[in-house]
Amino acid sequence: MSLIEKTASELLALQAEGKASAVEIADAFLAAYSARESKLQSFMRAPDAVAVRKQAAEIDAKRKRGEKLGKLAGVPVAVKDVLCTKGIRTTCSSKILENFVPPYDAHVVERLKAEDAILFGKTNMDEFAMGSSTENSAYKSSRNPWDTERIPGGSSGGSAAAVAGCQAPVSLGTDTGGSIRQPAALCGIVGMKPTYGRVSRYGLIAFASSLDQIGPFAHDVRDCALMLEVIAGHDKRDSTSVNEPVPAYTRTVNDPVKELKIGVPKEFFGKGLDAEVATAVQQALKEYEKLGATLVPISLPHSPYALAAYYIVAPAEASSNLARFDGMHYGPRTKEKGDLIETYSKSRAEGFGKEVQRRIILGTYVLSSGYKDAYYVKALKVRRLVKKDFDDAFATCDVVMGPTTPSAAFKIGEKSDDPLALYLSDVYTVSCNLAGLPGVSIPCGFTKSGLPIGLQLLGAPFEEEKLLRIARMYESASDWHTKRPKV
Amino acid sequence: MSLSIDQVRKVAKLARLELPESDLARMQQQLSAILDYIDQLNQLNTDGVEPLAHPLPVQNVFRLDEETPSLPVDEALQNAPNRVGDYFGVPAVFTDEPVSH
Secondary structure, rough: OOOHOOOOOHHHHHHOOOOOOEEEEHHHHHHHHHHHHHHOOOHHHHHHHHHHHHHHHHHHHHHOOOOOOOOOOOOEEEEEEOOEOEEEEEOOOOOOHOOOOOOOOOOHHHHHOOOEEEEEEOOOHHHOOOOOOOOOOOOOOOOOOOOOOOOOOOOOOHHHHHHHHHOOEEEEEEEOOOOOOHHHHHHHEEEEEEOOOOOOOEEEEEOOOOOOEEEEEEEHHHHHHHHHHHOOOOOOOOOOOOOOOOOOOOHHHHOOOOOEEEEEEEHHOOOOHHHHHHHHHHHHHHHHHHHEEEEEEOOOOOHHHHHHHHHHHHHHHHHHHHHHHHOOOOOOOOOOOOOOHHHHHHHHHHHHHHHHHHHHHHHHHHHHHOOOOHHHHHHHHHHHHHHHHHHHHHHHEEEEEEEOOOOOEEEEEOOOOOOHHHHHHOOOHHHHHHHHOOOEEEEEOOOOOOOOOEEEEEEOOOOOOHHHHHHHHHHHHHOHHOOOOOO | OOOOOOHHHHHHOOOOOOOOOOHHHHHHHHHHHHHHHHHHHHHHOOOOOOOOOOOOOOOOOOOOOOOOOOOOOOOOOOOOOOEOOOOOOOOOOOOOOEOOO
């Protein structure tokens, strides 16, 4: 196995044992980036080879001198282009932020740097994280490393493709309605959305503030635990980040959960679920039974309504958050002459892509006078019902499991003309965001045509530690996570 | 529920988005399809359900009223499309005449 196919934990061990240097690792991933980028299109901004090598050399020197090294020393980490990186252009894959250079780092980027991780480029995404395929990027469509004719999922599709395609061992994404779990499932890797409030959103360019959460992509659950351990924790600059201690996830991740009770909601196995995906997920559930778990049939009666509620709440919050992009403080300002309102309206029309415009208009409509109660307030009531379903489920179960996505990766262009069809690919992932729960997708098989399938695990709030242990139980009994695509 | 073209035009104006006339029909059609899907929420009786705006029981988070360093002016203005001295340059707000900028 070559260096680029290793997990972050393996790369750390190789360095500790003196079998590979940080510079060798950096060079291997820089070479993989160059060799594969034209096929995968994972990145918005290439890793800065000079800076990467320099930082790797410093880590090697520190190691030689016997100095203490961070938890991610010498590990390249690709970062979604929605997270601010000081002095490095951050575009959200939008034209309106084409030249935006943040004057500060996001909290999670500070955390990565503090643990000696190597910042390894900025990844492509759906514009402002709105989409499920990266086709809404204003710049490029990323490719699924298992079949480059297909989408990698989205919105964090570039971060998923970079890890699955071995251009980086781990990466960061964001998840507002499934934007980490869905691409992780479609690319055959692990992706986790932490509990709302577990990770600071400081420096994350906001899409829907009550739903957004930052999380990791990795080849396996162990690396996922490692990344979460680094990025989680309180930050006073995000008033919604919760001041709860961060467990040492890596220390317990290998401990199986005894007398595990798995809630299996019937609503996640209904109409619209692809037969091959259903079979793979059922097989995974059987595997858990073999490991001693009990499957508990449950119902989440309001989950079929979660998607409709989500497509009110998320656009409503987005229409407010994206009001800041007005051609005054950031972004290109229209060259056409006009008064203030015309200048706003033209700058925004020129800067935002079609899907972003659609959601801003939808969000503005559902909040507008005369419609707010019928749409926005109604959706918030349904949101409470969705959350209550989960509260009830976790009173009897440790975890809720089902498919991450209704089908495997679709072809580029297949759904790009039909926004509603694309929205439906989030049908199993959005309820987790509405309820603020932690969720993780892990690989659980392949279709006959060789496309990855994901198993979704949802936990009670702030129970990431247990959720990771449960995910690791299946992973230890399977080898899906060891597969790498031929790129 | 479907939206009329006039409603799309009005909401776009509220959202400060100038849509070309040629895009309105398509936008109207797509938004109406999404709203039709959303209408299934009306099948649910939500009488007496308290709206949930946020997954956490959020409260005001206070800090001491102490001075802390903030972004230097040059950094705060580095992304401005039009900087005038230490300010963001903007088109005139109170005018009937189109202004250059």
